Amino acid sequence: MEPAARRSAKNSVDREAFRDMCRKFAQVEMGSRWQAADRESKFPMELYHAAAKAGLIGLHAPESLGGAELGVTEEAIAVEEYAKVNPNFAIMPVIQGVAGGLLWDFGNEGHHQLARANNAGECLLAIAVTEPEAGSDVQSIKTTAKREGDEWVLDGIKAFITLGGDCDVLMVLARTDPTKGRHGMHFFAVDRRTPGVQTSQIKTYANRPMPTYRVSFNGARVPESRRLEAGFGAIMAGFNRERVMVCARWLGHMQTALAWALDYAKVRQQFGKPIGANQSIAFQLAQGHVDVEASRLYTYHAASRWDSGAPIQDIILDVSSAKLFVTQAVYRVTQSALHIGGGWGITEELPVMRMALDALVAPVTVGAYEIQLRVIAKQLGLPCD
Numbered sequence: 001m002e003p004a005a006r007r008s009a010k011n012s013v014d015r016e017a018f019r020d021m022c023r024k025f026a027q028v029e030m031g032s033r034w035q036a037a038d039r040e041s042k043f044p045m046e047l048y049h050a051a052a053k054a055g056l057i058g059l060h061a062p063e064s065l066g067g068a069e070l071g072v073t074e075e076a077i078a079v080e081e082y083a084k085v086n087p088n089f090a091i092m093p094v095i096q097g098v099a100g101g102l103l104w105d106f107g108n109e110g111h112h113q114l115a116r117a118n119n120a121g122e123c124l125l126a127i128a129v130t131e132p133e134a135g136s137d138v139q140s141i142k143t144t145a146k147r148e149g150d151e152w153v154l155d156g157i158k159a160f161i162t163l164g165g166d167c168d169v170l171m172v173l174a175r176t177d178p179t180k181g182r183h184g185m186h187f188f189a190v191d192r193r194t195p196g197v198q199t200s201q202i203k204t205y206a207n208r209p210m211p212t213y214r215v216s217f218n219g220a221r222v223p224e225s226r227r228l229e230a231g232f233g234a235i236m237a238g239f240n241r242e243r244v245m246v247c248a249r250w251l252g253h254m255q256t257a258l259a260w261a262l263d264y265a266k267v268r269q270q271f272g273k274p275i276g277a278n279q280s281i282a283f284q285l286a287q288g289h290v291d292v293e294a295s296r297l298y299t300y301h302a303a304s305r306w307d308s309g310a311p312i313q314d315i316i317l318d319v320s321s322a323k324l325f326v327t328q329a330v331y332r333v334t335q336s337a338l339h340i341g342g343g344w345g346i347t348e349e350l351p352v353m354r355m356a357l358d359a360l361v362a363p364v365t366v367g368a369y370e371i372q373l374r375v376i377a378k379q380l381g382l383p384c385d
């Protein structure tokens, strides 16, 4: 029913000039907004509008739908630069790309209109897959969609939906035929303001500029025209691409944390010398440098494998290995930075506790740590369930 979402880049750019442009965008548009967003756990909608105006939403979307039709490598460059300023905002354009990809690749003309609006900054999207009882095990979702004439009636609860209460349209995965397991699921593009859709924020300690929501559907009626020919397989392919962006996100973040820790270790004096003159501190920073460089290699290797046009089946091992390594590396680097900050590190006077808290999200989203190990073990031919 659903071909795996696979889009080759049509256009190319001067990558260094593009990196520079993304860096400036992040410094101006994200740098000025993240602290208030973090304090209030509130997404600033102007950031989405600014990103669309700068042509940074839909980087890999078809040109015919207002996208730039660039490759995974270019998107990773953008995300890395955003994340150096703020790792949470960095994921906003990525979510738009994954949700938008469902509309471009599996949608009808009505869906394409939504995609055009999304790329133009007029229709913020969210992805609603996870449920309170179905996190890593997406196949066990319970939300149902029952056909009644030209409409579908949605019932169920989704959890952890980033921007779920801020978006215009939710891309909702629901069971359309409970007898067919993962093959009996479809995505629906649901207007958030539809009667029967309710959202409530889930308060978190980390990732606060990009709030997550519980979204409930109680007899929400959605026209058949909003159903997509996309289900479980399509989102798994989308997640595979998103994992490369997750690597770029944490690669950017760990560089900022390492740079901060290096400066601090050179400047902070105890026992008459910089704390970085002690081997136990210096070695943590040396390890951090290796973590950054290895993460860079892993991230851009996975991105280039995507851009090579190889079948998804052939790149899963590279993508999951990269995701596993980089999300552990960012944990090591930010924990070292926090440690090097000493008592001051856990105060609001230094930025490092916030960095460490945000990095705690890294191994969880888009396939948790053990899920990546499971994928890798299977790719190695092990009979791992």
Ligand SMILES: Cc1cc2nc3c(=O)[nH]c(=O)nc-3n(C[C@H](O)[C@H](O)[C@H](O)COP(=O)(O)OP(=O)(O)OC[C@H]3O[C@@H](n4cnc5c(N)ncnc54)[C@H](O)[C@@H]3O)c2cc1C
Binding pocket: 126, 127, 128, 129, 130, 132, 134, 135, 136, 137, 159, 160, 161, 162, 163, 207, 212, 361, 364, 365, 366, 367, 368, 369, 370, 371
């Ligand atoms: C900040 C944030 C944003 C998110 N945004 C979205 C979003 O926009 N849309 C969306 O749909 N979802 C979103 N999610 C949900 C995210 O994808 C899930 O949290 C993730 O899939 C894990 O599910 P869970 O939290 O229910 O953990 P669980 O699946 O309950 O896992 C708990 C622990 O058990 C481990 N585990 C699970 N199964 C196995 C196994 N077979 N073997 C060994 N260990 C196992 C996991 O690795 C984990 O450590 C978000 C989550 C967070 C935290």
